[in-house]
Amino acid sequence: MSFFPAAQGTGRRAGPLPIGRPVPLRDxxxxxxxxxxxxxxxxxxxxxxxxxxxxxxxxxxxxxxxxxxxxxxxxxxxxxxxxxxxxxxxxxxxxxxxxxxxxYGAFTFIFGTLVSSVIALLVALPLAVGAVLALTERVPTRLQSTVSIFFELLAGIPSVVYGFWGILVLGPLLAAHLYPVLGRLGALVPFFRGSVGYGEGLLTASLILTLMIVPIIATTTRELVRGVPILAKEGALALGMTRYETARVVTLPYVRRGIWAAALLGWARALGETMAVLLVSGNLLNGLPANIFSPFSTMAATIVAMLDSALTDATGMAVHALAALGVVLLVITVATNLLGRLIIRRVAGGAVLPVGRGI
Amino acid sequence: MSLTGTPRPAADAAVAVAVSGLSVRIASREILRGISAGFARGRVTAVIGPTGCGKTTLLRSLNRLNDQRPGMRVEGEILLEGQSVYGRGRDVRDLRRRIGMLFQRPNPFPQSIRENVALGARVHGLWRREEVDRRVEELLRRVGLWDAVHDRLGSSPFALSGGQQQLLCMARALAVDPQVLLLDEPTSALDPHSTARIEELIGSLRERITVVFVTHNLQQAARCADEVLFLLAGEVVEQAPVGDFFQRPADLRSRAYIEGKPV
Known part of the structure; x- marks a missing residue:
């Protein structure tokens, strides 16, 4: 294959390559x-x-x-x-x-899907970025790849296992030890007020989702952090900055845009996650959760939970209603994706600094 | 990490940085072999030599920037104003604040232009906005960048030309008021105009800051330096005042190198 027809056929190059004038690729x-x-x-x-x-x-x-x-x-x-x-x-x-x-009123499920995934994202993002910085800055180089294998393994665990573990182990554990402490926040934040339940509900589902999306955000962020030019970091080290300061001043700004993208990937996973949420959600069908500890449900979980009985509806309307849930979920997923891309573009184009460019 | 038996560097009052018996090996490769040299206070010393002779390693040993490299071992002694650089209990951060550095390619922080310089000013305990602003302006004027950037201090340094970026890095390095400035071929990626500007700046630092200047460009060494340190294969061939070195090199290998012949 040749982009320069002059060189073809004769077996030798006829004259200098046409540099100034691009030669179109003809059929x-x-x-x-x-x-x-x-x-x-x-x-x-x-x-x-x-x-x-x-x-x-x-x-x-x-x-x-x-x-x-x-x-x-x-x-x-x-x-x-x-x-x-x-x-x-x-x-x-x-x-x-x-x-x-x-x-067919789906508000509770739309609410459940959005709130559980946003809580998961809010917890997972700092956790993942912190874990990556700890990994790349603190763990000795020869151990890094061993440790990062665990991140990848964590991402590969089937969601039903997460859910099962959540309902058997994590939920009861949190309800016994963490939630009573968080419940004291109820004095300040209404959403934390009331019974802390038995470990099946919004917060447990959100935390399970957190565990599931941390590896996604972390592995993406790790690749970004590895891509930061060493020269840029050395500039900070040579100025007498600590590794923490170097991360804050150089590394994080360099990967900021990429972290937004990683967060979106994680959020998309949390929005659509079905099985793990279904298992630990408590599956509340009609009504909003009373507080952050109480049972709720999401669109994806409801589709799975109710499909069986929907198929017994002779009019077919029940299946149509679940399909409608699916459409809303699809639209929300696509919309968040587009919104995220818009944010990334604004971050890139506005006064905020470009990332990964300039050196 | 001083080795018993190596001679203590001469307590020369005019020497700001004294290197004696410095050997650096990375894994099994010996990069520097028993280097001894002195960098005169307030003078510009050009470190020259063919690629791979250890110029950059020597430079990076002075501010311990090689510390993190796996398999790295340092022997010998480096004294900054009489105090051991590799001595036990030496605060590396403090050391690096006394020793500024400019790299082969400009590496501004991904922060605003103002912030790039202000970060150094804050190290000196300037926290009030007006004080920091004043210091930023002073430094940017000193490197000759103020007129070009004063109306866009809040924007990205990556929109600047390579030369301007390197000048910004110079302002950043000067912001911490270093005693020593290490320059690792700082003009190798720059256009002639920016190169001239950097050289001019190096000249203006004379008397105030001790400059150690790695360069491949012999004309540049002749133009800017007071002294020349010629390295070959990890060893010092000759250290001499710039005029002597170029006109009456004491070593045959120096003469060959100056004349562009194989050494």
Missing amino acids: ADLTRRDRLARWGLLLAAAIPTAMLLLIAALMVAQSVPAFRYAGWGFFTGRVFSFGNLYVTKLQVQNGVPAPHGAT
Whole structure:
């Protein structure tokens, strides 16, 4: 393959290379293998795009009847019930029939998904960044790779194991020792007021999510920190700064934008996490959690928990309602992703400093 | 880490940094072999020699920037104003504040232009905003960068040219009021104009700061330095006043090097 047609065919270079004038790549210059590669790559790029569009389209199509039935109440209502699936009496609302007593209000699940994932992110971000700085600055170089293997292993544990461990070990442990202490904050923060429960609820789920996303944020951050030019750090060390000061003044600003991206990756994982949350959430269906310790549910967990009974609904509305939950989850995930990218671009383009550039 | 038996450096009143019997090895490779040299107070000493002769290692031994390298061993003695650099209980942070450094390529912090200089000012206990501002302005004027950056002190240093970035690093290094300034080929990545500016600055530091200046450029050494230290394969070949070195080199190898012949 040649980008310079003049050199082709003759076997030797005819004159100097055309430097000033770029030579367009013509079809005729491509070999058969080039053409094959081009179509192959095009296909490889098209498949994920098509998959996303197909999934979104099918989910939306499935969800439309539920949205029509519930109207805006889908987003504001706090009661989510399939109605009486044992009698044939129907209830028609906005021209859509559903089992008697069916109410599809998803606010509690939207709230649960957002709040649990945000708490997880708020705890996980400083934990992950701190762990990476401790690893890269404190742990001897020859031990670093051994220690980082544990981060990667942590990321590979199946979520059901996290959930199982959470419900059997972590939840009761936290409820017995940590939550009573946190409960004293109730005097200041209303969300901490009231019963601390038995370890199944919002905070336990958030902390399990924290454990699951720390490795994601940490491994990404570790790669970023390793990429910081040594020359930049030495500038700080040569000025008599400590390793901590060097991290604050040089390393962290260098990787700031990347950490935002890592946090988004972690958040996306927390938003969609299903099994672990379902196991430790306490699965409260109708109503908001009374405080940070009490049972709640998320969109993803509810879809799994209720799909079985939804399939027994002869009108099909229950499945439509769960599909509607799926669409909302999809939209929130895509929206947070786009929002994150916007933030990253503003961070990059505004008065804040560029990262990883300039040396 | 003084080795018993090595001669104590001569207590020469004019010498700010005295190196005696300095050997540095990394793993099994011996980079410096029994270096002895003195860097005269308030003078500019150019350290020259072919690539790989240990110039940078010598420089980085002076402010202990090589300490973190795995497998690194230092023997011999370095005295800064009579006090051992590698001595037990030596505060490395304090040492590095007495010894500023400029690197081969500019390495401003990813902070605002103002903050790059202000960080050094705060080391000196300046915390009040007006005091810091005054100090920042003073330093930026001293390196000749004030007119170019006074209206964008809050913005990124990475938008500056390479030469301006290096001048900013110079202001940063001077902010801690160092006794010694180490320059590791500071102009190797710069255009001729910025190079001239840096050389001019080095000249202006004379008498106030002891400058140790690693360079590949013999003309630059001849222009800027008072003394020349010529290293070859980790050993000192010759240390002499700049005029003597270039006109009447005492060693044949020095003469060959100056004339661009293989040494």
